[in-house]
Amino acid sequence: MPQPLDADAVRTWCALALDALGRAREEIDAINVYPVADGDTGTNLYLTVESAARAVDAVFDGHATTGPGSRPGLAEAVRAMAHGALIGARGNSGTILAQLLRGMAEVLAAAGDEEHREAGAALLGRALRRAVESAYEGVARPVEGTVLTVAAAAADAASAVAGDAAAVARAAHERARTALQDTPGQLEVLGRAGVVDAGGKGLVEVLGALVAALSGATTGREAAAAGPPATRAWQAEGCPADLGDTPSAGGGPAFEVIYLLDADDDAVARLRTRLDALGESLVVVGGDGLWNVHVHVDDAGAAVEAGIDAGRPHRVRITHFGGAREERTRVPEPAQRAVVAVVPGEGLATLCAEAGATVVAVRPGEQPACGELVEAIRRAHAREVVLLPNDADLRHTAAAAAEQARAEGVRVALIPTRSPVQGIAALAVHENARRFDEDVVAMTSAAGATRYAELTVAERQSWTMAGVCQAGDVLGLIDGDVAVIGTDLAATARTVLDRMLAAGGEMVTLVLGEGVPDAVADGLRRHVRRGHLAVDTVVYHGGQRSAPLLIGIE
Known part of the structure; x- marks a missing residue:
């Protein structure tokens, strides 16, 4: 009826x-x-x-x-x-x-x-x-x-x-x-x-x-049963014929970039023009201040930066097409191996995507659901996937996602990275040419050898392992525990670095959060050089809001 x-x-x-x-x-x-x-x-x-x-x-x-x-x-x-x-x-x-x-x-x-x-x-x-x-x-x-x-x-x-x-x-x-x-x-x-x-x-x-x-x-x-079944216009086995030299078979952009954007109509009009010049398959939909932006580009960072200039991008997802853009004669077979990484900021998302990872970018205070991680594993379109949760609180969710993906026939290795800096270290040694088990061992070893810290700002008075903190204090957490309480970001970071480097180290990684000036990183780099001549320092602009500074020491 x-x-x-x-x-x-x-x-x-x-x-x-x-x-x-x-x-x-x-x-x-x-x-x-x-x-x-x-x-x-x-x-x-x-x-x-x-x-x-x-x-x-x-x-x-x-x-x-x-x-x-x-x-x-x-x-x-x-x-x-x-x-x-x-x-x-x-x-x-x-x-x-x-x-x-x-x-x-x-x-x-x-x-x-x-x-x-x-x-x-x-x-x-x-x-x-x-x-x-x-x-x-x-x-x-x-x-x-x-x-x-x-x-x-x-x-x-x-x-x-x-x-x-x-x-x-x-x-x-x-x-x-x-x-x-x-x-x-x-x-x-x-x-x-x-x-x-x-x-x-x-x-x-x-x-x-x-x-x-x-x-x-x-x-x-x-x-x-509401209507007659649609007849197929494709081959019975679902396997397309020779694609030949088609636009989608080769020569296209390397990344798919998608994000939600809070912006007004005028800013979005300018964004359309800018992204249209950067790539292809541009779709910008929405209205009333909220938009969904989709584009295929070679420079994923530029696409995200265009969104930052237009308004406030969030839920950023960057996918590296990898083999999907290589010339072929049939529908692409899944890639042999891929890495899926969860990261908290646009800069980190771009960094990991440019390293070849499929990225799940999260907003402050949010955690991706199991289904979102499973979807990212599917999006990676690979037979073997290394999953980097980069957050200790995600271990159970990531484990459930890995188990579900395995049930779908994907070989998944979960490396229990507890911080984005451990994920960066793991990505740095990732090699597709190695056997899967050897690659996982190398990535796990690199992540495990990276001690991590983060500096954050206390929201309220509370007891910590380092004493009582007040709202607005800068907290230095080493391996997840509050070790230093200070009032200045740079000074607190120097104390954290000194404590961590006292146990040795060859490389310091600094990931700057949203709004943290380069001068902070420059000062910390000089501090490390003065006290530890043999230690190198690398700096990334992560754009994360949850922590003004992330530190990794390998």
Whole structure:
């Protein structure tokens, strides 16, 4: 029985779309050849919709606490869906899907719930049209034969149908399926590979879930039965044909950079121009002060710096394409080995990414969930993965992520690094040419030989192993324990260095936090040179907010 286009329908849609993408994820990953043949489009779309579904569930859960029968309206539900997709968007296709959902939400949330019940069909048609316009606005250089083409075809069909909302959704879905089959003839790389567009395939799954939700389906099995199965335009074994010399097969940028950005519209307009000159596959979506930025570049640091100039970037994710950009004749096989590193600042994220690691950047006070680490391991697209949590508090989460990835067939070695400086030391000796076990032993040895310290600022009065500290005091923690209490960052750091170097050392690593001037590092470098002539000092601008200074001694 047809269902009204209301908050319950949105919640059901999210759940069914997540279920559909979960079932189709591997299939979509297998046909992912554009814009980069890195085999993760299905996973990225799944994670994007998962974030949207969580946001909608949270709205319903919030209303449930206010009393029996309290439920959100359509406007609140669609805004939550769009916001959840925006903050959780992954990859090129996930970012575009987030903008499609945002465009729909603009129309659906603008009208009252009663209007939606009376004219759901017309509103849904307008919402799909606005979704397409919004998505094209977000993509710097739109390419036909992609998810954009499929979305545009769906919107055209929706605008031409009368009836209830379910009929409009059904027309959009059917036209999207037809448009998907046409994509190999519109985009050369798809035609050579013998596949349809992966992002477009994902959108067809999402629209199929919308049909099911508005038709009264409540389970994934019902959703799958809501319409005839889409015919495949790719090879039966899911293995594309010879790609030849295609844009995605070689010569492209080395990094994918994604981050959320707090910025105003004028700053984002300038950012678009700057990033467009730096790389390709640029997608900037969002609004109302919060944006999701996606770009492929050779200089990951420059892309992040552009975001810093425009506003406040956070949740920075940098992926090194590695073998995905090497010339090949088939869909890329997983790389033999990769490193996944968790880091607390943009500068450290860039440093580790340039060393070849897949990076999970975290904000102050936040810890990545097990699922986020598993997704990063998948994103690394390798048979063997070394996981560097770089935080003692992450050991259990990292262990659970490693175990889950192993169940998926990835060989994972967890090196229990407790500080980013230990992770830097491990990365410095990483060599893909070695046997996996030998590489893990070398990296573990380098991390274990690195004593670590951090300087932070006390938030309140408390007892420590070094005595009572007051709010605002500078605390010097050595191997996780408070060893020095001071009032000045540089002076406290000198005391910490002296204590650590008393036990010997050959190399000092200083990682400056956000806003810490170079003069602090210069002074500490001179201090080390005066007391320990044989000790070298290296300085990195980490950009972390959690600790003004990190210290490592090898």
